[in-house]
Amino acid sequence: MSLRNELYFLYAGYGNFPDYGSAIYIAQMANPWTLTGEHHLLTAPTLPWEKQGGMAINEGPVTLHRNGRIFLVYSASTTWSEDYALGMLTMNEEADPLDPSSWQKSMQPVFRKSVENGVYATGHNSFTKSPDDQEDWIVYHALPSPGSDTSLRSTRIQKFGWNPDGPEYAVSIHPTSARRPYMCRKRSPAAFSAGRAGSFRDPTTKGSAFRVWVNGTSVGTHRGGYSSFSFDITPHVKEGANVVTVYAEDDVRSGSQPRGKQSERFHSHGCDYTRTTGIWQTVWLEQVPETYLADMKVVADPANACVHLEVKVSGNTAGAQLKASAFYEGKEVGEATAVVQGPCVKVTVPVSEVHLWEAGHGRLYDLKLSLERPDLTDADAVDSYFGLRTVRLDGLAFRINEKSVFQRLVLDQGFYPDGIYTAPTDEDLRNDIEISLGLGFNGARLHEKMFEPRFLYWADRLGYLVWGEHANWGLDITTPASLSRFLPEWLEGVERDYNHPAVIGWCPFNETWDRDGAKQDNEVLRIVYETTKRLDPTRP
Template sequence: MTKSNALQSLPRPEYPRPQWERSEWINLNGSWQFEIDHGQSGKEREYFKSDHELTGTITVPFCPESKLSGVEYKDFMAAVWYRREITVPDAWKAGRVLLHFGAVDYKTEVWINGSSVGTHLGGYSSFSFDITEHLASGTNIITVLAEDDVRSGRQPRGKQSERFHSHGCDYTRTTGIWQTVWLEHVPDAYLSNMKLVPDPDNACVHLELAIGGQVAGATVTVTASYEGKVVGEASAIVTGAYAHVTLPLSEVHLWEVGNGRLYDLELSLRQEGVPEDKVRAYFGLRTIMIDGMKVKINGKSVFQRLVLDQGFYPEGIYTAPDDEALRKDIEISVEMGFNGARLHEKMFEPRFLYWADRMGYLVWGEHANWGLDITTPAGLSSFLPEWLEGMRRDFNHPALIGWCPFNETWDRDGTKQDNEVLRIVYEVTKQMDPTRPVIDTSGNFHVVTDIFDLHDYDQNPETFKARYEPMKHGGEVFVRFSDRQTYAGQPYFISEYGGIWWNPDQKDEKSWGYGDRPGSEKEFLERYQGLTDALLDHPMMFGFCYTQLYDVEQEVNGLYTYDRRPKFDLETIRRINSRKAAIED
C-alpha cells in the first residue's frame, strides 16, 4: 500500500493540533482491541497486563455508540477498555516520546506494557503522558481504561442523554476515546506550550513559552511570516522553564470576520547554539473590547450573527467523520448569513477551531456543564481543572472571541446553584484571560458577567419584540428570573432564540422543537424574519444566536437537516440574517 493510500484508509489522518505542530508524530487511529466492562471489574481482573487480549475491536477515534466505530452499542457503559500494539521508531530512542489523547470521556487510566503511566479526569480536554521510561525495544502495548457515568452528577455530560433514549435536546451518549490518539517525538529539552497575546495596535505579539526538560542557558527564537514573507523575528533566553518574548511585526494584517488573515510562526529552541526543538504554529492579529453596549473587534462594532452549533454527527456522534465535515459546518453556516457560532455544551476539537481561524468565523468557547451538580462547592473540583485545561489549549485561536463556562445553570432537585461556584469560575477565567469577555452562565442564572444574555423562545414576533422595546428609550431592561439575577449595564444580547420546529418530511413521533409548529414554510419564514428583525433593529443588541444550525436526532429545529441538507432557500435565510444591524458602526 502506498503512503497516500494508507493515509486515506486511516480515520481522521490529519494532524490533530495544527496550532502546535511537529514533524515527528504517528497517528494511532484505526483498529484497536476493545471490550465493554459493565461491572468495572477489569482492573481487578488485570485487563491492563500486556498479555491480556480484549474480546472485540473498535475503530478509534469514534466512540462505541457510533456507527463509525463498528460497535454501535447504545446502552450505558460503566467502563470500556482499549488495547493496541505499537512499534516506536529506533530514531526516537534519543529524546522523549509523548502519548497524546485529543479527548476521552470521562475518567482515563493508561498503561504501557502493563505499567500505569497516568490518569486523567475530564471528557473534553486534551492530555498527554510521557511514556519514554516505559517503552521497550520492538513491540509495545498500550492499554486504556475509560470510566463514564453521565448520571452521577459528578461530571459534565453536555448534551449526552442521561436516559436510555435520546429525548428533547439531549442526544446519544459518547463513551471513551472520541478524538485522535497519537505519538509524538520530542527532544530531551522541548517547547511544551505557548500563550500568545496579539497586540496589533503596537504591531507585535507577546508570547509566553513553557519549556520541558533541562533547559539552563537555552535560547528560544520565534519567526513570523505572512504569505511566505518574514515579517518579524525575536529571541529570548529561557529563565527557569519559561521564556517571555515580544515579537515586533513589520506588517500588520488584521484578522477579521470573513478574512482569517493568519501569520505563520516558527519556534525553535537551542542550547549552546545547537538546535533542540522546532515547532510550527500560527496566529491572528485582532483585538476585542467592550465599549458601552458594543462589543468591538479591531475597534469596530461587529454585530455577532451567531448560530447554535451542537457539534454532533449522524454516524460519528461527537466525532466528525473527517476533517472536511468540520470545515463544511462553517461553510453552511456562512452560506446562510451567519458570521459565527456558540459552540454549545461541548469543547470542540482543535481542528474545528483551526478552520474557524482560517475562515474568519467567530466562536464562543463553552464547557459541557449540564449534568454536573453545582449546588455545593464540590462542583468546582469536577469543573474547574478541565475548564482550565480547555482554556489553555484553545487560548491562542483568534476565532475564539469569548468564554462561556456554563450554560443554563438550572436548579437541581429543587436546590439552587451555589453562586460562589460561578463567581470563582468567572474570576479564574478572567485571571487566565483578561483579553476576552466572559459570560458566567448563558441564559441563567447570572452572578457576575461581562455580558448579560438571555434565552428567549417566544414564537410570536410581536410579543418578542415588545419585550425589549422599553430599553430602546431608556426604560426598563427585560430580565428573566429577576429574583435570581440583576442587570448591571453590561452589553446585552439574546444568545438563544427561535428554535422553530420544522420537520415536514419527518413523521417521527419523538420529534421535538420549541413552541408550536408553523403550518407552512411561508409561516416559518415570516416568523424567522420577524424574530430576527426585532434583534437586528434594536440599537442596544450587539448580536443574536439562533437555535440552531442543523437538526440533531429528534430535535428538528435546525435550518439544515441532521445530514446537513438545507431546509430552506439559502439566499432567503442569508438575506434575513445579513442586513446591517442598528448597533453596527
Template sequence: MHYLPLLFCLLLCTCVRAQTGTPAMPRPEHPKPQFERAKWLNLNGAWDFRIDYSNTGEERNFVGDAAAYDRRITVPFPPESRLSGVEHLDFMDAVWYRRQFSVPAGWRQDRVILHFGAVDYLAKVWVNGQHIGNHYGGSASFELDVTDQLRDGVNDLVVKAEDDVRSRVQPAGKQSLNFGNTGCCKYTRTTGIWQTVWLEARPASYLESARVVPDLDNERFTVRPVFRQLPAGFRFQTTVFDAAGREVLRQTDQANSHLVQQLPLVQPRTWSPADPYLYDLRFALLDPSGRVVDEVKSYAGMRKIHQVGNRIFLNNEPIFLRFVLDQGYYPDGVWTAPSDAALKKDIELALSVGFNGARLHEKVFEERFHYWADKLGYLTWAEFPDWGIDRSYNAPEALLNVQREWRETIQRDWNHPSIIAWTPLNEVHSPKQGLENYDRAVREIYDLTRALDPTRPINTTSGFLHIKTDIWTVHDYSQNAKTFRENYAQLPDSAYYVNWDWYNQGDTLAGYQTKYDGTLPYVMDEYGGTFWLPEYASSAIRGGGRAKWGYGKTASAVEDKIAELTKVLTDHPLIAGFTYTQLTDVHQEVNGIFTFDRKPKFNPQRLRAIFGAPAAYEGPR
C-alpha cells in the same frame, strides 16, 4: 492466533509512517495544527475492545490478558457510533481498548509523548503492563510521557475509560441520562476515546507550550513559552512569516522560566471575518552553539476583541454578532466528525446562509474545528459541556471537575483568534437550594476564567440568572414576532430579562442582578428554534422520545417567521448580536437550518439576506 494482532499493527504502523492517510487510517490529519512537530505517529484505526459492564476488568487482569478483548473498534469514533463498528447504545460504565505499536527507529534518543485528544471520562493508561497515569475529564486533551515504559520492538498500549454519566458529578453536556434520546435536547452518549490518539517525539529539553497574545494597539505579538528540562545558556527563537511564506521577523532571547518575548510588527495585517489573515510562526529552542534542539510550527492572528459599555468591538470597530447554535453532533460519529472535511463543511454551511460565527454549544470542539474557524474567518464563543452535574454545587467534586477541565480547555485553545468569548456555563438558574454555593461557584468560575485569559470577554452563564458576567445573554423562543418585539422594546428600562425562571425563588434572589441595567452588551443568545421538516407539509410525525412538530406547512412560511423574529433583533439599537437555534437538526430536535445529514431545508439565498441584514448601529462611530 496471537500473531494476527501483531501483524496488523506492523502493517498499520507502516501506513501511518507514510502520513498519507488510507482507509485504514481514519482522521489521519495532525490533530494539533497550532503546535506541530515533524515527528509524530497517528494511532487511529482498529483497536481491540471490550465492554466491562461490571467494571471489574482491573480485577480480572484485562491489562495483561489479550484474550479478554472480544471485538474490534475503530478509533477515534466512540463505541456508540456507527463509524466505530460497535454501535452499542446502552450505558457502558467502563470500556477497555488495546493495541500494539512500534516506535520509529529515528526516535531512539527522544522523549516519546502519548497524546489523547479526548477520552470520556476517567482514562487509565498502561504501556507494557505498567500504569503510567490517569486523566479525569471527558473533553480536555491530555498527554503522558511513556519513554521509560517503552521497549524495543512491539509495545502494548491499554486504555480503560470509566464513564458514570449518571453520577451528577461529571460534566456530560447534551448526553442523555436515559437509555435513549429524550426530551427536547438530550442525545446519544459518547463513551471512551472520541478524538485522535497519537505519539510525538521530543528532545530531552523541549518547548512544552507557547501562549501567543495578539496586541493590536501596540502592533505586536507577545509569546510566553514554557520549557521542560531547560539547561543554562539555551535561547528561544520565534520566526514570523507572512501568508506567502516570507520571513517578517526573527526574535531570539535567552530562554528562561519567566520569558515574555516581544514580536513587534510594522503595520500588521489584522484577522477578521472579512480577511482571516494568519501569520505562520516557527518556535525553536537553541543550544549554546546555536543548534536547533526543538522546533514547533504554529500560527497566529492579529486581532483584538473587547467591549465598551453595551457594544462589542473587533479590531476597535463595533461588530454585530450573527451567530448560529452549533452542537457538533454527527449522525454517524456522535461527537466525532467523520472527517476533517466535515468539520470544515459545517463552518462553510453557516457562512453560506449569512452567519459570521457560532456559539459552540455544550461541547468542547476539537482543535481541528478551531483551525478551520481560524482559516475561514469564523467567530466563535467556546463553551463547556457543564450539563449533567449537580447544579446546586452541594457536591464539591462536581465543582472541582468543572473548574479543572475548564482550565485545561482554555489553556488548550487560547491561541485561536476565532474564539472571541468564553462560556463556561449554560442556562443556570436559581437552584431550589444551595443558592450560596451556586453564587460562590459561579463567581469562582468567572474569576478563574479571567485570571487565565484577560483578553476575551466572559459569557459566564448563557441565559437565565446572571451573577457575574461580561455579556448579558438571554434565551427567548417566542414565535410571535409582536410579542418578541414588545419584550425588548423598553430596554434597558424593561423588567423583562429572561424567558423562563423555572426555579423561582422569590425573595431569595434579593441582592442579585436579575435585571439588565444597560451597562453590558445584550445578546439574544438563543432564539428561533423553529421546528420544520418537509414531512410536516403532509402529516405530523413522531419519534425519538418526543413529538416532532413545526410552525408552518411550507418552508417559505417558516422563512417568513425566521425573518420576522430576526428583524426584531437587527432593528433594535441596544442589542449587540444573536444566536439562532440552530445549524442542523440533532436527532429528535428538528429545528435546524439544515437536516442532521447537512441537507438544506430552506432557501439559502433568502436566509443569507435574513441573517446578514444590516443591524441598527453597525458601522464605525
C-alpha cells in the same frame, strides 16, 4: 405498503370504546399522499395479551415481504405495560390485502418481554437491513424493569432470522450498561524508537476517569472527558512495537460529571442526544528531543504591532536560546530571540506589517519557534500561527479591533450523523463552518461541548467567530463541591484554546437557574467567572 404496483396505507385508528382503544386499518392509495376507497379493519385487540395495561390496543403496523408472503407486525397493549408486545398478521402475496379474511392472525405474541434478560415492554418497532443487505434487524423500544416510568424507554436493535413460517425474532436481549468502562489497546509502529524522549498525547477521551498503561506499566491518570492530557512515557517504551492501553469510565448520571447534551438515559430524549464513551478525538505518539518546546501562549498586541509569547521549555535549558520568526503570506515580517533561563521564556516579536484578523477574514501569521544551543545536536523546532485582533464589550456593542460587530451566530451542537461526537473527517469540520458562512452567519456558539482544536483551526483560517463553552449539563450547581471536578477541566480547556483568534469569548455555563426545587448556588457561578477572567482577561 406496495404490492403488485398498488399502494396501501396501513395505520392505527381509534377503535370502538370502551371495547378497545385502537385497531389496525388499511386503505388503498391513488398515490403516496392520497387515499382512495374505503377503510377496512384488519385486526382489533381481542386476545388477552393485547389488553394489558388497562386498555386494549393494536398500533404501529409495519410490514415484511419475503418468500411470497406479507407479514404485518404490530404493537399490542399499552406502552406503559411491561407486556407491551408484538403481534403479527400473515397474508399470501396473491391475496387481496383489503379483505380481512386474507390475513391470518398469530394467537400469541411473536416478540415479547424477557424476564430473565431484564427486558420489558418490547413494542413500537421497525425493521432495517445491514449495509450489505444480507442481514435483517429489528428496532424496538423497551423498558428496563416492570413498572418503569415510560421516560426510561430506550431504543434497542438486534438481528433476527427466518424459518419456513416467517420471521424468527429470538429472545429480547439486555442492552449494555451505561456505566460499562471503555478500554482500548493499540500498538505503536515498529519504527518507534526507545532512544529518544516520547510522550503519549490524548487530546480528549470521553469519560470521567482515565488510566493509561504502556506495555503493562501505569504511566498516569486523568480526570475529565473534554480536556487534553499527555504523559511522558520515555522510561516505559522499548524498541519496536509498544502496547498503549487506555481505560475510561463514564457515569453521566452521577450529577458531579459534566455531560453536555449527552443523554443520561439509554435513549435520546428532548434535546439530550446519544451518549459517547471512549476515545473521541485524535491520539498520537510524539518523539521529542531531551530539551524541547512543550507549550506556548500567544498574546496579540496589534496596537503596538507585535505579539507577546510565553513559551514553556522542558529539559535542560542551560545556555539555550529561543528564536521566534513571524511570516505573512510567506514573507518574513518579524524576528526576535531570547535566552532561556528556566522552564518558561518570554519574548516579544515585532511585526513590520499589521494584518488584522476579523470576521470573514482569517488573516493569520505563520510562526516558527526553534531552540538553539551549541551542544544541541537534536534541537527542537515548532511551526504554528497566530492572529492579531482585540475583542471587548463596550456597553451593548461587541467590538473586534475597536469596530462594532453584530454577531450572527448558530448554536453548534457538535453532533455528526456518521460519528456522533466525532467528526468523521477533517472536511466535515470545515464544511460545517463553510455552510454556516454561506447561509449568512458569521460564527457559532459551540454549545455544551468543548470542540476539538481542529475545528478551531478552521475557524481561525476562515474568520469564523466562536464562543467556547463547557458541557456543564449534568453538573450539580447547587453546591461549590461540584467545582472540584468542573473547574480544573474548564480551566484546562481555556488554556488549550487560548491562542485561537477565532475564540472571542467564554461561556462556562448554559441555562443555570433554580429548578426542580433546587436553588442554584450563585457562589459557584462567581468562582468560575472570576477564575476564568484571571486566567484570560482578554476575552469577555
